[in-house]
Amino acid sequence: MLSVEQKNQYEREGYICPIPVLGADEVDVLRSKLEAFEAAQGGKLEPAQRNKSHLLFKWLDDLIRDPRILDPIEDLIGPDIMCWNTLFWIKEAGSQSFVSWHQDTRYWGLSSDSVITAWLALSPAGVGNGCMRVMPGTHRGDVMDHEDRYDANNLLTRGQEISAPLDEANARHMPLRAGEMSIHNYRLAHASDANNGSDRRIGISMHFLPPDTVQIVGSWDSAALVRGQDTFGNFELTPIPGGDLDEDAVAFHGRATQAIRDVLYADAAENTQKL
Numbered sequence: 562m563l564s565v566e567q568k569n570q571y572e573r574e575g576y577i578c579p580i581p582v583l584g585a586d587e588v589d590v591l592r593s594k595l596e597a598f599e600a601a602q603g604g605k606l607e608p609a610q611r612n613k614s615h616l617l618f619k620w621l622d623d624l625i626r627d628p629r630i631l632d633p634i635e636d637l638i639g640p641d642i643m644c645w646n647t648l649f650w651i652k653e654a655g656s657q658s659f660v661s662w663h664q665d666t667r668y669w670g671l672s673s674d675s676v677i678t679a680w681l682a683l684s685p686a687g688v689g690n691g692c693m694r695v696m697p698g699t700h701r702g703d704v705m706d707h708e709d710r711y712d713a714n715n716l717l718t719r720g721q722e723i724s725a726p727l728d729e730a731n732a733r734h735m736p737l738r739a740g741e742m743s744i745h746n747y748r749l750a751h752a753s754d755a756n757n758g759s760d761r762r763i764g765i766s767m768h769f770l771p772p773d774t775v776q777i778v779g780s781w782d783s784a785a786l787v788r789g790q791d792t793f794g795n796f797e798l799t800p801i802p803g804g805d806l807d808e809d810a811v812a813f814h815g816r817a818t819q820a821i822r823d824v825l826y827a828d829a830a831e832n833t834q835k836l
């Protein structure tokens with residue numbers, strides 16, 4: 562459960578960091594599962610495998626239902642919680658991969674201002690290896706203009722970036738040890754730099770929303786009901802996989818990632834195949 566100060570910080574600044582979630586043994590198990598999958602397919606995750614990954618990996622579906630993650634989310638958005646997306650953010654050691662300053666609310670087609678990203682570290686994510694940075698308080702202002710800059714090293718689909726320069730002096734890092742998570746409102750401007758460290762920086766973001774949220778760009782969308790009830794029916798509920806690469810869940814994953822692709826590339830000049 563969050564303290565009053567943490568809840569106030571979320572309201573005021575739009576983020577909380579760090580929150581301990583997993584022990585070292587649990588981190589080792591989950592990282593090994595991910596890396597065994599990558600090794601078995603001969604390389605890193607395909608773009609679509611990075612998205613809605615709880616439909617591919619049973620261990621990730623378990624994670625989005627873990628009380629250590631959901632209790633803080635419930636403190637912020639109430640007892641009925643859906644998980645819209647799960648997304649791997651992997652920066653290889655020494656890679657130039659980065660994320661430009663952006664607000665997710667501009668691209669996800671979701672009606673709610675209450676969408677929360679929980680970002681869980683499966684390896685250390687510190688200042689030297691590209692942890693996330695945030696611009697406190699920007700979640701309370703207008704959604705800013707963005708430009709699509711299509712940089713190959715940018716992990717974002719279109720290389721979208723807030724058009725006006727931001728005052729970097731106001732930015733804060735969100736360093737995490739493996740097993741810790743940060744929470745930020747999806748209206749908050751955030752970014753991250755390259756990984757100059759000697760280990761991979763592995764993060765999983767989980768996007769939680771209240772069930773009254775509506776997908777306003779795409780014609781169909783899905784989400785997992787992870788706590789409480791959905792009395793709105795705005796999203797088709799994702800199936801709970803019986804195991805890793807469960808046949809029905811993999812088929813659903815194909816439709817679900819296509820729906821997110823349609824939303825993220827709506828009106829884009831280029832399809833960069835990053836999803």
Ligand SMILES: O=C(O)CCC(=O)C(=O)O
Nearest residue numbers: 650660678693753764766
């Ligand atoms: O992992 C990163 O560096 C950026 C993640 C991000 O943009 C997000 O979780 O919304």
